[in-house]
Amino acid sequence: MPLSEQEQKLLDEMERSLYHNDADFVSAVNAGRGKLNYGALVLGILLSVVGLVVVIVGVITHLLIVGLLGFVAMFAGVLLALRPSKSAVGRPVSGPRTASSPSGAASKTNLMDRLNERWDKRQDREE
Structure with a gap:
């Protein structure tokens, strides 16, 4: 709607x-936004699946240490899969351009930034 x-x-x-x-x-x-690191994602998923299998083996054999190791492997796999790529971590983040910011690179602004600037100018004229 x-x-x-x-x-x-x-x-x-x-x-x-x-x-x-x-x-x-x-x-x-x-x-937090950036490209996915597919290698880390696949490796993390595989590590999580292996960890789940180890947890199930630990439950079946009633060995607490095996279950804990499996849980740690699952947790590490999830953390690895959700880790941001190195290009996203080191990348400087620039906020949206506003009317008060320097517009030396006007060609680099995206559509939403230009629309917001036009809206701000229109609102200033109405007041």
Whole structure:
């Protein structure tokens, strides 16, 4: 169900306010985004499956240490699978461009940034 015009304006205003007032939060959220490391993902899934098998073997044999080792292997596999790629960790995160930021590289701004700038200019003219 699409948003009404008033709801869309309110949502846009809230988004601009978030970008302007809480840039640290926006950059922290954007820092988590990046390319998947497929090698680590596959290795983590395999390690988790092996860990699950070891846990099941530990339950069947009633050996606590085998079950714990399997759990540790499963946990390590999940952490490995969810690890961000090195390019995403070392990559600097730039927030959205605003009207007050330097626009020397205007060709690099994406569509949403340009639309937000146009919206801000329109709102300034109406006031």
